Each structure stands twice: as C-alpha cells, then as structure tokens.
Amino acid sequence: MPEIWFTPLMALLLLAFSSAVRSCPPSDLVALLAFKSVLRESHGGIFNSWTGTDCCRNWRGVSCDRNSRRVAEISLRAGPVYTTFEKPYRPDYMSGYISPEICKLTHLSSLIITDWHGISGELPRCISSLSYLRIIDLSGNRISGTLPADIGKLRQLNLLSAADNLIAGEIPATLTSLTGLTHLDLRNNKISGPIPQKLGQLQMLSRALLSGNQISGPIPVSICHIYRLVDLDLSNNHLSGPIPEALGRMAVLSTLKLDTNRLSGSIPASLFGSSISELNLSHNMLEGSIPDTFGGSCYFTLLDLSYNNLKGPIPKSMSSASYIGYVEFSHNHLCGPIPSAYSNTDASSFAYNDCLCGKPLKAC
Numbered sequence: 001m002p003e004i005w006f007t008p009l010m011a012l013l014l015l016a017f018s019s020a021v022r023s024c025p026p027s028d029l030v031a032l033l034a035f036k037s038v039l040r041e042s043h044g045g046i047f048n049s050w051t052g053t054d055c056c057r058n059w060r061g062v063s064c065d066r067n068s069r070r071v072a073e074i075s076l077r078a079g080p081v082y083t084t085f086e087k088p089y090r091p092d093y094m095s096g097y098i099s100p101e102i103c104k105l106t107h108l109s110s111l112i113i114t115d116w117h118g119i120s121g122e123l124p125r126c127i128s129s130l131s132y133l134r135i136i137d138l139s140g141n142r143i144s145g146t147l148p149a150d151i152g153k154l155r156q157l158n159l160l161s162a163a164d165n166l167i168a169g170e171i172p173a174t175l176t177s178l179t180g181l182t183h184l185d186l187r188n189n190k191i192s193g194p195i196p197q198k199l200g201q202l203q204m205l206s207r208a209l210l211s212g213n214q215i216s217g218p219i220p221v222s223i224c225h226i227y228r229l230v231d232l233d234l235s236n237n238h239l240s241g242p243i244p245e246a247l248g249r250m251a252v253l254s255t256l257k258l259d260t261n262r263l264s265g266s267i268p269a270s271l272f273g274s275s276i277s278e279l280n281l282s283h284n285m286l287e288g289s290i291p292d293t294f295g296g297s298c299y300f301t302l303l304d305l306s307y308n309n310l311k312g313p314i315p316k317s318m319s320s321a322s323y324i325g326y327v328e329f330s331h332n333h334l335c336g337p338i339p340s341a342y343s344n345t346d347a348s349s350f351a352y353n354d355c356l357c358g359k360p361l362k363a364c
C-alpha cells in the first residue's frame with residue numbers, strides 16, 4: 001500500500017515547495033525595504049506590518065501577482081483605513097520621498113501613494129521603465145520636479161494622477177503616446193507651458209483634469225476628437241485664444257470647465273444643446289452675445305457665464321431650454337429683459353450688467 005504511506009509525505013513536500021514559491025523574490029524584498037527606508041510614517045500603521053521575508057503576505061499595502069509572486073501593487077492611501085488604534089482621530093502622516101529603488105520592482109502594475117501631504121522630493125525618472133504600470137496615483141502629496149520626459153514609454157498606463165502636488169514644468173509631449181489612458185488628473189500643480197497639440201491621440205480618455213496650473217496657449221482642437229471624453233476641466237490656468245467650436249459636438253462630454261483663463265472670442269453656439277450639462281466659462285474675456293440657440297435639447301445643471309464681456313440681450317430661446325438649474329450671468333454687459341422663466345432666480349445671478357431689467361431685478 002505505498003500510496004497511503006506516500007500521501008502525507010507528498011503533501012508535506014508540496015507544502016514546502018509551494019511556500020518557497022509563494023514568498024516574494026529577494027530582489028523585490030530588498031527594493032521594498034529600500035523604498036520604506038526613506039519614508040517616515042507617524043503611526044506605523046502600515047510599515048509595522050512590513051516584517052519577515054515574505055512581502056507577499058500580510059504586508060499592508062503590498063500585493064503580489066498570483067502566479068509570478070512578483071510585487072504587482074503598492075497601495076498606500078492615507079485616511080481612516082490606516083489610522084491606528086491609539087490615536088484614531090489624528091490623520092496619519094507620512095514624510096520622506098519616493099525612492100528610485102522602486103524601479104527595481106519591475107512587475108509593478110499599480111503605484112498608489114495618496115493624500116499623505118508630507119511626501120516630497122521628485123518623482124523618480126526611472127519610473128518610466130516600469131512597463132507593467134497601469135495605475136500611477138500620487139495625488140495629495142508634496143511631490144515636486146517635473147513629469148519624466150519619457151513617460152510615454154508606459155504603454156499600459158490607464159490612470160495617471162498626480163493632482164495636488166507641486167509638479168512644475170511642461171506636460172511632456174510623449175504623454176500623448178499613452179493611448180490606453182482613461183484618466184488624466186494633474187489638477188493643482190505648477191505645470192506651465194502648452195497643452196500638447198496631439199492630446200487628441202488619447203482616444204480612451206474619459207476624464208482630463210488639468211485645472212489649477214499655469215498652462216498657457218490655446219485649447220488644442222484635437223481634444224474635440226476624443227470620442228469618450230466626459231469630463232474636461234481646464235479651469236484656473238492661463239489659456240488664451242478661442243473656445244473650439246467642436247467642443248459642442250462631442251458625443252459624451254458632460255462637464256466643461258474653462259473658467260478663470262484668458263479665453264477670448266465669442267461663445268460657440270454649438271455648446272448649447274450639446275451633451276454638456278455643466279458649463280463654466282466664467283472669468284474669461286469672452287465677448288459677443290449669448291448664442292440664441294437654447295432649445296429643447298438644452299439641459300444644464302450649471303451654466304456660469306459670469307465675469308466676461310458679453311453684451312446684448314439674454315436670448316428669448318433660453319425660456320425653451322428643457323432645464324437650467326443654476327444660472328450665473330453676472331458681471332457682463334448684458335442689456336434687456338430677463339426671460340420670465342428666470343424671475344425666481346437669485347438677483348445676484350444677473351447683477352452687475354449694463355441694463356438688464358425685470359424680475360428678479362427692477363422693472364424694465
């Protein structure tokens with residue numbers, strides 16, 4: 001009966017073998033320890049769990065690929081999840097910088113280090129060699145320096161977020177090679193220079209959020225060819241030139257924020273009756289009159305045209321819009337009667353114009 005005798009031994013051997021295979025490779029272990037060594041965590045809620053030699057097991061924020069056992073994900077998000085028992089109400093804090101040793105984790109597909117506010121230093125250049133990367137989310141830190149010029153090498157990248165940091169310099173032209181990118185979020189940094197002409201090559205992009213920088217130059221018309229774009233936020237920059245008319249012909253664009261720039265020219269009629277439901281064009285240098293193209297297909301939860309140089313009347317067609325939730329037309333040079341459909345609107349929405357009249361302002 002050799003089977004009976006062999007079975008427990010086999011099982012033991014298998015177990016020993018599989019645990020050896022399962023632990024993380026020594027090179028990944030060394031890289032992770034180097035990564036950890038230049039970061040300081042206030043409560044130790046994460047790094048206290050980084051003990052032993054198997055980084056794939058119970059190391060908080062580290063996950064390995066099931067088959068290769070290579071480190072595939074680093075996910076260190078500040079927030080309630082990690083606040084520890086001693087001081088549950090104090091937000092956790094991490095300082096230090098992101099070590100270039102991270103680039104030795106050659107199978108890394110997800111790098112998430114968010115909302116620590118104290119992590120500074122530059123983004124390691126070598127990050128563009130991590131060809132498996134799909135997700136980079138470093139939002140809410142104090143990372144400075146520039147985005148790597150060769151970031152376009154990360155052909156697998158779906159999500160790039162570095163919002164709320166101190167990143168300067170220009171948006172690298174090679175970024176337009178990241179053709180799988182669905183989310184681009186670089187809000188609230190110190191990015192300057194133009195939006196790459198060929199941004200429209202990013203055909204998978206659904207959110208492009210670049211607000212709160214010092215980006216200048218025109219809005220590239222190529223953006224209008226991004227078929228899946230839902231959310232375009234370019235507000236609070238130094239953009240100039242006209243608003244591309246084709247923005248109003250995009251299939252699924254629903255939020256368009258261009259407020260606080262130096263945009264000039266008139267408001268394209270195409271924007272009214274498009275798929276856009278949230279439109280903020282305030283604080284620009286737009287002139288001409290408000291297009292008289294409101295109609296049944298016009299549905300705005302928010303329409304803010306304040307602080308421009310718009311003149312002429314409020315178009316009569318505005319009364320036939322299917323819905324306009326929040327209207328803000330103040331600080332322009334508009335003149336004439338306010339359509340009765342808007343008589344219950346807050347007066348401040350129409351204030352500081354040349355000669356608007358009728359409810360909610362004074363009678364004509």
Ligand SMILES: *[C@@H]1O[C@H](CO)[C@@H](O)[C@H](O)[C@H]1NC(C)=O
Pocket residue numbers: 235236259260280281282283302304326328
């Ligand atoms: C539109 O943008 C301006 C300027 O950035 C901002 O102050 C305003 O609150 C925005 N409007 C709405 C309704 O959110």
